[in-house]
Amino acid sequence: MEENKTNTGHGMGVAALIMGILSIVVAFIPCVGLLAFFTAIVAIVLGAIGISQASRAKAPTGLAIGGLVTGALALLISIAQIVFFAGFSKNFDVIGDRLEEVFEDVEKDIREEFETGDFKITIQDGEEKIEIEGSARKKDLRDKLEKLEGVELEQDTTAKGDTTGQK
Amino acid sequence: MNWSRTQQQKEILQGKNKNTPGPSNEKNTYLAINAIFAGIIILVFIYSGFFCPEKNDYPLECIHEKITGQPCPSCGLSRSFSFIMRGDISTAASYNEYGLRVFLFFLFQLVMRLSNIVYILRKPVHLKELTIIDSSIAIITFILAFRQFFVYYLKLLF
Numbered sequence: 001m002e003e004n005k006t007n008t009g010h011g012m013g014v015a016a017l018i019m020g021i022l023s024i025v026v027a028f029i030p031c032v033g034l035l036a037f038f039t040a041i042v043a044i045v046l047g048a049i050g051i052s053q054a055s056r057a058k059a060p061t062g063l064a065i066g067g068l069v070t071g072a073l074a075l076l077i078s079i080a081q082i083v084f085f086a087g088f089s090k091n092f093d094v095i096g097d098r099l100e101e102v103f104e105d106v107e108k109d110i111r112e113e114f115e116t117g118d119f120k121i122t123i124q125d126g127e128e129k130i131e132i133e134g135s136a137r138k139k140d141l142r143d144k145l146e147k148l149e150g151v152e153l154e155q156d157t158t159a160k161g162d163t164t165g166q167k
Numbered sequence: 168m169n170w171s172r173t174q175q176q177k178e179i180l181q182g183k184n185k186n187t188p189g190p191s192n193e194k195n196t197y198l199a200i201n202a203i204f205a206g207i208i209i210l211v212f213i214y215s216g217f218f219c220p221e222k223n224d225y226p227l228e229c230i231h232e233k234i235t236g237q238p239c240p241s242c243g244l245s246r247s248f249s250f251i252m253r254g255d256i257s258t259a260a261s262y263n264e265y266g267l268r269v270f271l272f273f274l275f276q277l278v279m280r281l282s283n284i285v286y287i288l289r290k291p292v293h294l295k296e297l298t299i300i301d302s303s304i305a306i307i308t309f310i311l312a313f314r315q316f317f318v319y320y321l322k323l324l325f
């Protein structure tokens with residue numbers, strides 16, 4: 001008995017195959033791999049429609065299946081990329097938070113250092129040991145300078161500060 | 168016994184009946200697929216030739232670099248293609264080391280598609296065998312041309 005096969009779903013199958021192959025090529029180029037996500041979905045949809053149309057009319061489904069498979073492969077590759085990017089952005093947030101913490105710590109340390117301003121240098125060579133203690137505090141430095149020069153600098157500096165403030 | 172062919176059988180063999188699959192319809196499908204891919208590859212070459220690598224005015228930007236801030240193995244591929252189209256192979260290689268290989272893949276595919284079209288139109292062919300050979304060659308050349316990108320993806324995932 002002669003089997004009367006039709007050509008239904010053929011066009012959809014061809015379109016699905018072309019979109020699927022294109023999606024694979026695009027998916028394997030890292031720069032534009034994410035775009036393959038959309039073309040792969042189009043290929044899968046066209047392939048599915050092609051298969052359903054062809055199987056209803058008992059027509060060959062080879063091309064539509066080919067389109068569906070290539071589209072699915074491209075979709076997997078692009079999803080892998082999306083997963084990587086999602087992971088990266090999550091890590092980036094963690095790295096960002098950590099960096100912020102580090103900056104805050106450093107800022108705090110610097111502030112504390114300048115507030116106390118005391119320092120101690122120890123030089124040791126065998127049994128010999130020399131210790132130098134000092135202070136980098138602004139107030140202490142001014143007192144020392146006043147002692148050395150015998151002049152009160154406080155008023156001068158305040159006046160200077162005022163003039164600069166006005167400028 | 169009636170040896171004469173029915174009108175439908177004649178139409179199938181001549182490819183006139185669009186709703187019935189037959190040798191001529193398969194041939195037309197194969198021709199159409201080859202022609203579409205040849206057209207797409209020609210468009211890629213036109214894109215590469217049209218945009219100027221010095222101006223860097225390409226409409227497509229690297230999504231990978233935008234998200235991660237790091238360049239990917241395919242960065243500079245468009246500029247590399249543009250330089251190859253202008254005959255400057257050494258500068259093309261400096262923009263992307265895989266550019267020439269990928270370009271050769273597209274060029275080879277274009278030659279394959281066009282020669283397939285000519286071959287099918289001029290000679291009666293065994294379409295099934297030709298399709299299998301064509302697909303195998305395309306897959307092998309694709310893997311050879313894009314292997315660095317495969318490796319990159321594998322490194323990303325594992």
